[in-house]
Amino acid sequence: MRTIKIFDTTLRDGEQSPGASMNLREKLEVATALVDLGVDVIEAGFAIASPGDFESVREVARVVCGSSVCSLARCVESDIDAAVESLKFAKQPRIHVFIATSPIHRDYKLKMTPEHNIDAVRSSVTYARRFCPDIEFSAEDATRTEIDHLCRIVETAINAGATTVNIPDTVGYATPTEMYERINNLFNRVPNIHKAVVSVHNHNDLGMAVATSLAAVQAGAGQIECTINGLGERAGNCSLEEVVMAIKTRRDVYNATTRIVTQKLVPTSRLVATVTGLKVPRNKAIVGQNAFAHESGIHQDGMLKNPTTYEIMTPSDVGFQKTDLVLGKHSGRAALADRAKTLGFELAGEQLTKVFAEFKKLADRKKNIYDDDILALIEQNIHEHPDNIDNNNWSLTAYNLNCQTGKEPSIVLTLCYKNKNYTKEIAAGDGPIDAIFLAIKELTNTNISLKEYNVQSVTTGQDAQGEVTILINKNNNTYRGYAVSTDTIEASATAILNAINRIQNEE
Ligand code: KIV
Numbered sequence: 001m002r003t004i005k006i007f008d009t010t011l012r013d014g015e016q017s018p019g020a021s022m023n024l025r026e027k028l029e030v031a032t033a034l035v036d037l038g039v040d041v042i043e044a045g046f047a048i049a050s051p052g053d054f055e056s057v058r059e060v061a062r063v064v065c066g067s068s069v070c071s072l073a074r075c076v077e078s079d080i081d082a083a084v085e086s087l088k089f090a091k092q093p094r095i096h097v098f099i100a101t102s103p104i105h106r107d108y109k110l111k112m113t114p115e116h117n118i119d120a121v122r123s124s125v126t127y128a129r130r131f132c133p134d135i136e137f138s139a140e141d142a143t144r145t146e147i148d149h150l151c152r153i154v155e156t157a158i159n160a161g162a163t164t165v166n167i168p169d170t171v172g173y174a175t176p177t178e179m180y181e182r183i184n185n186l187f188n189r190v191p192n193i194h195k196a197v198v199s200v201h202n203h204n205d206l207g208m209a210v211a212t213s214l215a216a217v218q219a220g221a222g223q224i225e226c227t228i229n230g231l232g233e234r235a236g237n238c239s240l241e242e243v244v245m246a247i248k249t250r251r252d253v254y255n256a257t258t259r260i261v262t263q264k265l266v267p268t269s270r271l272v273a274t275v276t277g278l279k280v281p282r283n284k285a286i287v288g289q290n291a292f293a294h295e296s297g298i299h300q301d302g303m304l305k306n307p308t309t310y311e312i313m314t315p316s317d318v319g320f321q322k323t324d325l326v327l328g329k330h331s332g333r334a335a336l337a338d339r340a341k342t343l344g345f346e347l348a349g350e351q352l353t354k355v356f357a358e359f360k361k362l363a364d365r366k367k368n369i370y371d372d373d374i375l376a377l378i379e380q381n382i383h384e385h386p387d388n389i390d391n392n393n394w395s396l397t398a399y400n401l402n403c404q405t406g407k408e409p410s411i412v413l414t415l416c417y418k419n420k421n422y423t424k425e426i427a428a429g430d431g432p433i434d435a436i437f438l439a440i441k442e443l444t445n446t447n448i449s450l451k452e453y454n455v456q457s458v459t460t461g462q463d464a465q466g467e468v469t470i471l472i473n474k475n476n477n478t479y480r481g482y483a484v485s486t487d488t489i490e491a492s493a494t495a496i497l498n499a500i501n502r503i504q505n506e507e
Pocket residue numbers: 013072098138139140141166168169170171201203
């Protein structure tokens with residue numbers, strides 16, 4: 001049985017998803033979770049892209065132990081130098097060099113002949129290999145590259161010292177059969193192919209990324225590049241949780257395994273959804289809330305008689321912790337910490353104190369506190385508002401809002417900043433949220449515009465909390481804000497302030 005390497009690119013390709021950018025603290029948290037999950041390689045970023053990217057690769061490389069850490073680089077010496085420098089503290093560094101190889105990219109983007117394309121691969125892989133024994137080479141847009149040229153490219157990369165050769169379906173165009181044939185062709189035609197691990201990196205434009213990755217495994221690929229929740233450019237990348245569970249559940253077909261601790265899939269998915277603000281759809285395979293929910297009477301009957309009638313894997317296999325336990329007003333700190341731990345979050349010290357204080361406030365407003373309420377409290381207090389612990393940022397003190405049909409709303413808003421209250425009264429806006437937004441803008445004196453506003457309920461029931469996610473624009477940059485409350489107006493104001501605090505912390 002072969003062990004397929006899992007190369008996670010959530011922090012690089014995943015972070016390229018619109019709205020998914022993460023700060024350094026969030027990237028380190030995700031990197032630590034990926035190590036615990038058992039991924040073989042963590043692509044931490046593209047070191048040359050920006051000073052922020054460089055710093056995150058360097059810090060991830062510094063903390064990670066147990067997985068390789070990789071930085072992306074174009075076939076350019078300065079890119080490779082930046083990657084080498086950023087990986088200085090990595091215990092197991094990997095440099096990932098890439099160049100586009102397809103005629104479309106060679107002619108229009110690179111303006112390069114096929115011979116120059118091959119020379120660039122030879123010289124840059126040779127250069128990178130001087131600094132690092134673990135070199136991955138990627139032929140960008142490999143699935144639209146002439147097969148003869150691709151074979152020469154792969155052979156050249158391996159001769160120059162590449163230890164992994166990656167065949168990306170950059171635009172998500174290949175069918176599973178085509179991918180199988182392409183990998184099979186490489187195994188049959190490239191003489192030195194067995195000296196390297198063959199990898200795939202498939203995008204999901206036609207919804208086939210997982211299927212093409214599995215087809216590549218059947219043809220002999222030994223590494224899959226993927227992301228948590230399938231994040232990535234455009235429609236995303238192959239989803240880690242789906243491809244791993246397909247290999248595990250259909251071992252009879254793939255005759256392969258991975259090092260992934262599958263019970264950590266759901267907590268890792270939740271963490272990534274929390275820090276990126278990109279929520280997982282309820283019906284998403286493996287990690288969606290409905291992935292194991294059986295609604296129809298016939299299905300429920302079957303499940304009661306024997307779960308295997310409708311379940312091909314168990315919820316606990318992927319890390320869903322089934323519980324009927326509901327917390328409430330009388331639940332203590334230890335019960336909350338225990339529940340949070342089951343949900344994948346270790347709360348202690350100041351963090352536990354903060355979440356417990358908010359939990360108590362919530363319990364006064366809401367009788368039953370469910371797992372999703374606890375997750376939302378953790379998200380709001382630990383991930384989204386970590387700096388609010390020292391009261392140095394803007395927070396909501398009080399609001400008094402007056403709305404009438406056909407009239408402009410009026411609001412008296414009081415915000416706290418560095419322990420001092422500031423009040424503003426305005427009558428403006430085309431609704432209560434707009435009025436709050438305008439009042440906050442004036443009080444905080446920030447030049448922002450609201451790009452997206454989203455509200456949904458955390459659980460069911462009349463006393464459910466409203467969860468508000470917003471995107472704000474400032475100087476062409478987008479900032480995320482998040483908050484929950486049983487009072488949706490309060491949640492909206494707090495989400496806006498959360499985004500403003502992010503802006504101010506970055507400035
Ligand atoms: O999609 C792609 O081709 C990539 C490469 C850089 C591996 O992300």
